[in-house]
Amino acid sequence: MAETAAQSPIDRLLAIMAQLRNPDGGCEWDLAQDFSTIAPYTIEEAYEVADAIAGGDPAAICDELGDLLLQVVFHSQIATDDGLFGFDDVANAISEKMERRHPHIFGETKTDDVRLQWEQIKAAERASRASDGPTSALSGVALSLPALLRAQKLQSRAARVGFDWPDVNGPRDKIAEELVEVAEAASDAERHEEIGDLLFAVVNYASHLGVDAESALRDANMKFARRFAAMEARAGGSLSGLSLDVQESHWQAVKASERP
Template identity: 65%
Template sequence: MALLRDPERGCEWDIAQSFATIAPYTIEEAYEVADAIARDDMADLKDELGDLLLQVVFHARIAEEAGLFDFDAVANAIADKMERRHPHIFGDLDQGGHHLWEQIKAEERAAKADAKEDQGALAGVALGLPALLRAEKLQRRAARVGFDWPDAKGPREKIDEELAEVESATSDEERAGEIGDLLFVVVNWARHLGIDPEAALRMSNAKFERRFRFMEAAAGKLFVSLDLEAKEALWLEAKADERRG
């Protein structure tokens, strides 16, 4: 990467990049890692992990050129964090686990917040996260300071309220806002049920794609010309095929 970024001998495209221009590729590569895992393709996973590692190297090189930090500092920082968050393994404590991990994370956030203007409960929830994941993180942060329903009944009843507001909206802008509120509360309901909404939606995406491809394969070139009733019949056949399989 140092050679690729060399002003005289490097690659024009690599030289022109910055943290901001590379960030979308970093996110994309992380998703491709998750996709390889979902497909249980270990050969592809190896390649995708390499692509993701390259993103870390790329960012670290840009930082090193700016005199900020280098790749060794990145690796050392995460090693230090793992040791700090596992004192029951690397330190003197006899017991630990996820509860201790969360406690230490909270203490670290509090220490960071002391040096920043934004010290609210929602500080530090990254704007670049996928919307469903960010919604869940915002809700979890709010719950830590007592702003939460006591059980799943609250968000479930709120879904009906939000549906009614979507239906009563009088403009596209208002309707979009109400749909957003509906999605947000569905995430909240999933959280109370102990379900990862991002993973649940990925499963539904995969299910839809699988059934739709079955429909296309069953109908062949005639699929596009079929009416909705015929396509619905194929959809039900695809569902039945899944149950048999």
């Protein structure tokens, strides 16, 4: 499908997806998909964008953003086929939302506290979507978020209405308390619950220190993977069969090699 002079890149992509979903000559796999089957790919593509950004390769970022854009177009075409909404509706909805949330830019409302205004507008939006009474301050925090990121968002929402420790001592003491409760847990179910509470407390502690827990853990994962690969290289390609003491010596050597 060649792009005509009058056809924009986004119109070309929309036309490609419409043809892929066309019962007359379309792609069998694309035609078989629905919102639920495509959702995992949408999440995966978002992570691949983040990986490309972390890698600092503009070409990779461009490529992965294209894959993510395809997901929006795919969902929009599914909705069009079902008579629900179309791509233009998606684009108009987000445009209206951004203008609504930035009255100091697109309207006449001026404020010295843009962040507070943003949160007030979002709260009003949540309230307007409620059909049965007032909504919770935690409404709208997606269940499908990674657990660590969702914990951050839940805690941030709670803190906005004053439900949080006044200083860093509270969450630090909470971690110590949760560690004791983990040690005292008598069953797998109790340990499961207490470990969850411990992780939740660590996320809160990180927030009080001004640390993004999701980003910190992501960096820690990358550091561990890098160091582990270096250990394997020092050991001739594999750590299998080496004693823990020998493996630890390789670990310490790798750490020492990273010091300036």
